Amino acid sequence: MKRLSTFLPLACAILLAVAGPELSPYASDFVVKVMILSIFALSLELLVGMTGLVSLGHAAFYGIGAYTTVLASGNEGGSIATLLPLAMLCAGGYALVVGALSLRTRGVYFIMVTLAFAQMAFFVFHDTDFGGGSDGIYLYIRPVLGALDMENRLTTFYVVLASLVFTYALLALIGRSRFGAALAGIRVNEQRMKAAGFPVYGYKLAAFVIAGALAGLAGFLLASRDGVVNPELLSWHNSGDVLLMIILGGLGHLRGAVIGAVVFTVLKEVLSTQAFVGPLADHWQLTLGIAIIAFVALLPKGLIGLAQRISPRATA
Amino acid sequence: MNALLSVSTLTRRFGGLVAVSDVTLDLHRGEVHAVIGTNGAGKSTLINMLSGEIAASAGQIKLDGRDITRRSQAMRARSGVGRSYQRTTIFPEFTVHENCRLAAQAATPRPWAIWQNAGACSASNAAAGEALAAAGLADVAHRVAGTLSHGAKRQLEVAMCLATKPRVLLLDEPLAGMGAEETDRMLALLEKLKAEHAILLVEHDMDAVFRIADRITVMVNGAVIASGDPASIRENAQVRTAYLGEDH
Amino acid sequence: MDLATFLVQCLNAVQYGLLLFLVASGLTLIFGIMGVINLAHGSFYMIGAYLAFSLAPLFGDRFIVMLLAGLVLTALLGYVLEWAFFSYLYQRDHLQQVLMTYGLILVFEELRSILVGNDVHGVPLPPWLSGSFALGDLMSYPWYRIFASVACIVVAIGLYYVVNRTRLGMMIRAGASNRDMVRGLGIDIRRLYRIVFAAGVALAALAGMIAAPMSSVYPNMGASVLIICFVVVVIGGIGSITGALLAALLVGFVDTFGKVFFAELSGVGIYVLMAIILIWRPEGIMGKKA
């Protein structure tokens, strides 16, 4: 059944690649948004699901990736080839600093220290003019690379899809590698890992930086798509939302992160759209809240648990 | 003969409490060195300091003549200091085999090689297999560790220590919770291992200790009150009143 | 800054710190001691404030009676909520609670909008508390703020006593670390936790009721207190009431003087404080090493 877990995501990716040009502008936009969020969620899954490090400051890296893209583009625009690595580098760099300091703590304290560092970044963008202040800043010309121009909807679609496939594949590789095995060990029993001879701190820091850089990638894509960035991107609400997505999807599975991102976004979209739910759309908070509560009550292992319950053998 | 691990005047304080005070002892290859002593004497604390889990307040630890007092736990483990825990410390969600494979993996970490499958690492698998066989867990290798009975978990605890292929074994009550059969097996295993390893054995099972130990150190309230061969310890009046009682 | 102003600022800091503790007290109980990650804490605070708004006309100047009535109502609410939404979550991964409480936030916020509307409302001060005393030549200080501080100190002492000095408190703490064992000792942990949860909700609501006349009641008022409450509980060290009180006062000082001296970046003040404290002491000011 191992095959299914590699086959299914691949099939989805191919399906998306084929369907891309057929989508209406809005649908394509929506899919791109969901894919960006999936990358963001996957990057957090590396921390939470795979390493057991619950971070409530992950949006900082996402936001830094986005701001880097905009600030480095200036008024003339820039190349994907420089902007993308730069966004990942800046996000990863901040993750290095944050990780190095916050990994001294654990559990809820870790959650709160990551939150603290994210809030610091948030206030730097919100309260100073460096990034345009609280109203944010525009990206006047979207990144390009030769014929690839993010101004073009389809280009953006494929760049984002490729990034998603890359992220998913990278994390899947990590998951089955020795690095991933060590991270899993750290999640379950850090004490034993140290006793066995693993430099646990180094492993955790590496995971933290990779996760930060991948969040930066998502941030780059977001900025390229939206053409505007705002301090709210770094806010704790955003960190919280992405955390909710991966919990909803089911921790410990890459598919869970993607499913969570998709379901959370689609659910909200559906519940707040009059065309689908009529006047109830005005009360989307109520319906979404009830839906979430129902999920928690009925699906102890997240949405991925639902799939497992339907076909217990279908998961490896 | 040179000591593989030598400990001099090791001390650990917890606030006002001196849990281990001025302990000096040597571990040699080919020897099982038992450390016994009252509950709360500081035996586990001693092991914690030797393995690097907690820092020593004072004193020195040498491995092969090299000072390792300030080395991190992971570095010590990789240079050959292995330990088991008194309180079972396993990966309950993983299978028994995976538990050992993960421990063995520490020897060949290569974390950057993400294209390699951890489960297919032959060196780790081999080490894990050996350790499981030695500990008598081969037939439950594919059970999830958390569902083992208490006794089997204790066996796994020792197996994980063995899987890292240490030169020095620090075993904190490995026999606790094991039945008679498993105890025998474990003692036979230690007997076999001691040729190549230096073993520090903390244990309250006196029958076992006297059966296997080549040297015994007795601790009470953090301090060593006696050290010597088993016969002399058995006769030591102080040890009898403080620890052994009249049964042994 | 002259000495008099400095002293007044210190008073502000202490007073704000105490108020923060009051708001965080319910969270100290539910999160710090029971170990339930409760994002809905802010909602309970909001419920308290709106309750004060709805009850005030009924009770007139019998403010204390109103507070008591509100306490009873919200404790009931907490009891029912625990039964309906939390009782089966303890065995599960802690993060499930995060999701559950997030759902509750949405539900409460929307229900509030449906039931009370979205306008900003004021709650009148009880007449016997509406005076103020002079402080310096221009300024005066409202008695009500002093009343709120006193209420906070009472809560702090009461909470400390119950949690640290009574068997009930010991059982609660024991339950946070090993529920099964507590049951094996013949203690009905489920009922116990229901009661504690109810008390936590009631405390959060009490804070809301006390804060309502000072500020006002408005949509989303809960969200803004949530994070700061977590900051207070965590800086103080999870499980420690003294720690939470100290942390609240510390935050009060950092916030107050941050606004005065580093106005441009005062928003980060408490987060810098939190990062420094937790990096220096990874288990909080009064926390115990795990």
Added chain:
Amino acid sequence: QQPALKVGLMLPYSGTYSALGVAIENGFKLRVQELGGKLGGRDIEYVKVDDESDPAKATDNVNKLIKRDNVDVIIGTVHSGVAMAMAKAAKESGTVLIIPNAGADAVTGPMCAQNIFRSSFSNWQPAYAMGMVAAKEGKKTAMTITWKYAAGDESVAGFKEGFEKGGGKVVKNLTVPFPNVEFQALLTEIAAAKPDAVYSFFAGGGAVKFVKDYAAAGLNKNIPLYGPGFLTDGTLQAQGDSAQGMLTTLHYADGLNTPRDNAFRTAYATQYKLQPDVYAVQGYDAAQMLATGMTAVKGDIGKKAEFAGAIEKAKIDSPRGAFTVSKAHNPVQDFYLRKVDGMENKVVGVAVKGLADPARGCRM
């Protein structure tokens, strides 16, 4: 017969500003109804999106209207950051955008565009007017206090410009991190510095709390508190006694007592069983501006230049008093000086007549 005109309402329906969103929608629909439910001969179809006042979601939300629902016009919103993202999207797609509240100067400054309009004000406007009033009142020194965010900064800058032009001097800008509502420390600073006046910019719950705290600290007895109208609009019930006698400036006020305003108020009150406020007026006028343009192009909203030209030339007959629309598409309007009296912001005069936003950075 042309198909119905799709109007996208992107407003806050949840969160802090939800009451404002509803008022704007009500005002807008009231005007459309008065015009027989048709604009430029076309029926109206509404599509609503809750913007949650979250700029991070703004691009997605506005794209729902533009790309999913293919609306012809967007009305929104309250929050400046969200409006900035909307302006960006509108500029790229060419969809007509009428902003019924958000005051971000940039929208009719550097971001100005042929298809972007505002029916409300720029942050600079009421602040500048208040600065002139404060100077005229003979105040020599003033302190400002606001949340540390763009709208606050812009408002304070406007006040400073007006006040210092009139000969006053702003001695210090105090800021509180958004959305913190603990003001005691800064009130103490104000008491220590003893300026002649204080100008503040807050909204919603923050405005209520600030005005209450200011009064509770006894400062209102010696140092008058000024602000743009939002400080006391829709919040008087909550502020109670503490706001009494306060002076604010805004493009709308209670007790205007013009036939136009009276008619509007009656209509609104009968329709919604609510008293209208400035937000309702802004929504109402957004519909008026849209109607003006639609009539000029006879329902063909694709004729961008004619549509914009008509609005630029028009005199909008607003309940607040007639106003025109500047080149940058921001209202050129009178700013009233209002005084809190009971539960009303009573007009006491006109602070500045026909005030236009300087529209710095607009190249149109």
Added chain:
Amino acid sequence: MLSVEGLNTYYGDSHILRGVDVQLPAATSVGLLGRNGMGKTTLIRSLMGYVRPASGRVQAEGRDVTGWTPEKMARLGIGYVPEGRGIFPNLSVRENLVMSARPGPDGQRAWTFERVMSTFPRLAERLSHGGQQLSGGEQQMLSIGRALMTNPRLLILDEATEGLAPLVVAEIWRVIGEIRATGISTLIVDRDWRKVLGHTDQAVVMEKGLIVLKGQSSALLAEPAQVSELLGV
């Protein structure tokens, strides 16, 4: 006072207890022997109500208590010292004891804080230590002391001497003897089967989820061949 009949317990798909019948008469102590993994702990957890048996009945003084929760079982007067101790790490030694103090079902309070202190003087020296900070043996003493504070009529000891120094083990056996003498029933699991047989009235031996041997302890001790074969010694 407690008896089980035809108990079948599963963990997921694995059938652990396969129709177990045991009687624990009042004022009697019963030894439960068996090799590792044979189901001793599972039996205890089933009758305490931690795991719900798939079938079978648990009776207490003639009442059917099958499916009762652990807290209700405990209140019938069962003191439980679990395998692995179950100390509350975040409570001090004193608090661990005080929180569990409770008169027995008949209202008597034979076991007081003072009595536990004099039984385990070591604990008296560590009263303000957190549970986490105790040595393994100290934790074991605390766990027994805590169970005694509930003044039980039946004390269940699952490997209560694990990790204790010989002198303390002897002390615990002495205490067990003392408890037994006061008319408290005991159910004892311990790896030292001779001690178990020496300190109990009756004994049962389990193998693979079945009771394979039952008898008077003294008789089994006199004829140890059968027992030692089952235990693999």
